[in-house]
Amino acid sequence: MYIAMNRFRVRPECTGEFEQRWLERDVLLKTVPGFVSFQFLRGPAREDHVLFASHTVWASHAAFGAWTQSEQFRQAHAQTGQGKVLTIGPPIFEGFDVLQDITGQD
Template sequence: MYIAMNRFRVAPDCEEAFQRRWLDREVLLKTVPGFVSFQFLKGPKAEDHTLYASHTVWASYEAFLAWTQSEQFRQAHASAGDGRKLTIGGPVFEGFEVLQTVEN
């Protein structure tokens, strides 16, 4: 398994719009082979921002790479630069190979 995460720093006055942009979008991930799950996360607040993250689980690194090269990925990110800038800086990507999973 492979986990792909993007972290975003969002200014306090942009949080509502940032959340709406994510929550109101069309989700194309379910149509891609190897997709397992997605979580949209809200983290701790700092003085100048709140941390958000997208967390996607894939069956394999190869499945994640195929997603990044797919038509669904292009559609999902087509308007990424449109509209008001809602983050402080760009997203920070982190990718992880899963070495162990413990479930209930």
């Protein structure tokens, strides 16, 4: 398994608009082989920003790599960088190979 995260430092006055952009966009991940799950996360507020993250779980690093080369990826990111700037700097990418995965019981 592989986890891909992008961390965003969002200007405090822009959090509502940032959330709206994410929650109203088309989700194409479900159509990509190897996709497992996605979470959109809001973290702690700091003096100059609120931390947000996109968190995706993939069957493998190769599946994630294939997503980044796919037409769905191009479509999903076509509007990136357009409109009002809501963040402080670009997103920070972090990728992780899963060494252990413990899940709850049904």
